[in-house]
Amino acid sequence: MRIDLNADLGEGCDNDEALLQLVSSANIACGWHAGDAKTMRQCVRWALDNGVAIGAHPSFPDRENFGRREMQLPPEEIIAGMLYQVGALAAIVRAEGGTLAHVKPHGALYNQAVKDPVLAEALCEAVRRFDPGLRFFGLAGSGMIDAARRAGLTPVEEVFADRGYMPDGSLVPRSRPGALIEDEAQALAQTLSLVRDHQVRAVDGTVVEIHAQTVCLHGDGAHALAFARRIRERLTAEGIAIAAT
Secondary structure (H helix, E strand, O other), X not given: OEEEEEEXXXXXXXXXXXXXXXXXXXXEXXXXXXXXXXXXXXXXXHHHHOOOEEEEEOXXXXXXXXXXXXXXXXXXXXXXXXXHHHHHHHHHHHHOOOOEEEEOOOHHHHHHHHHOHHHHHHHHHHHHHHOOOOEEEEEOOOHHHHXXXXXXXXXXXXXXXXXXXXXXXXXOOOOOOOOEOOOHHHHHHHHHHHHHHOEEEOOOXXXXXXXXXXXXXEOOOOXXXXXXXXXXXXXXXXXXXXXXX
């Protein structure tokens, strides 16, 4: 058995290089919510040095709020913004001798697409137009995964080690209690349940069935590096290999 372990990087934290020695996939910020050309290039180089699959992490144009403010934009504007951001990172990856592997939307762009089929389709259409061979990371069991399949993309179902879940399988909004898991033991237990048992306990106590292909750790979290080390150790001890999809 194997699982991909991914992290959101290039967002201004000081642990990117260390995290890239622990994960198998990296989602690199493309400048609209965090990061810049220099940071993108450095993260790409570190990822290549460690054999980590490189993905673009595009956002709404919302640097002031770290990409977490909801926006209502027309599909063609979403597609244009996606192409702009993915294209920028892909150019850097290519110049450094690598290959872009996937795309994972960030923040509000991601969470809105979970429940907004028009937005999900726009995201997937942008990826399809840029390169239909790119994998598309989306919330496991959500409409994002269905949209990717309809677009002819290869979806990768993502789960979260450090986020709480709602009974419908969506993430607890950051404005509500239980959104972030800061206890290491709880994060480990949730990860094992998601990866090994394909289920998670929601904030109301119900058990939600989920298919996990990649586990996300937020690189901007206070405990990201410690969580990554412990989760990798625990999964390896359970006989679960860490490898990109």
